[in-house]
């Protein structure tokens with residue numbers, strides 16, 4: 001049976017049913033991969049993948065980006081519940097990282113090698129809210145006026161997790177977790193051409209700051225204007241999770257954010273990140289003034 005692909009009422013996204021992600025035959029995989037390139041966000045309701053099945057599905061898209069210290073751990077929990085079952089408090093580092101995820105961003109743009117794709121599956125969901133939302137940066141670029149397109153052509157921004165967390169009052173030291181490194185802040189063009197589809201997309205989000213050639217205020221004003229313009233209908237989709245749902249998205253051309261919920265309730269997501277292609281997602285870095293040392297490296301590890 002061929003999978004059913006129902007486009008979402010937005011410029012991105014489709015809901016894919018009538019398939020089992022854990023058992024994809026070659027023809028169905030080709031259909032899924034083509035839909036990924038066309039829609040950039042694919043929602044697979046009720047798949048209930050095991051961790052190994054989720055990693056294997058992500059692995060079809062490319063190498064896994066290792067987020068945990070243990071290289072054998074290829075999926076990580078994104079949760080406000082600690083291993084001992086208690087709920088994180090507002091002063092905890094991980095809690096502040098979760099709240100940071102509520103700003104529009106693209107995964108690992110602050111690493112030398114940015115991510116290709118991300119997979120999330122819902123394990124435990126709160127009784128209300130806690131959606132994930134995506135915004136289409138291809139359609140956003142297409143919707144820009146000609147003067148703005150001309151203005152941003154040739155501009156780049158630095159990407160830093162120290163920067164984005166500092167904007168919510170979370171000042172972090174190097175080594176405190178993934179992304180808080182001394183490799184420097186990657187410099188990435190504001191317009192990214194998709195390596196497969198050739199479509200240009202805005203490459204922005206909360207990690208982006210400090211556009212060379214602009215002063216800090218101009219840079220901040222331009223970047224926040226672009227995010228504000230880009231992340232609105234018809235370019236956005238918010239998914240209300242049910243346990244077992246799986247979503248994959250293309251970090252090269254969409255932004256995403258978590259939505260708030262009652263943080264006294266547990267929310268447990270399982271995340272697997274697909275590494276970018278060094279040919280198209282690797283960037284050189286400049287000193288990140290918030291990281292003490294500057295030890296350039298082209299490796300994320």
Ligand SMILES: [Fe+2]
Nearest residue numbers: 101105106107
């Ligand atoms: Fe994210």
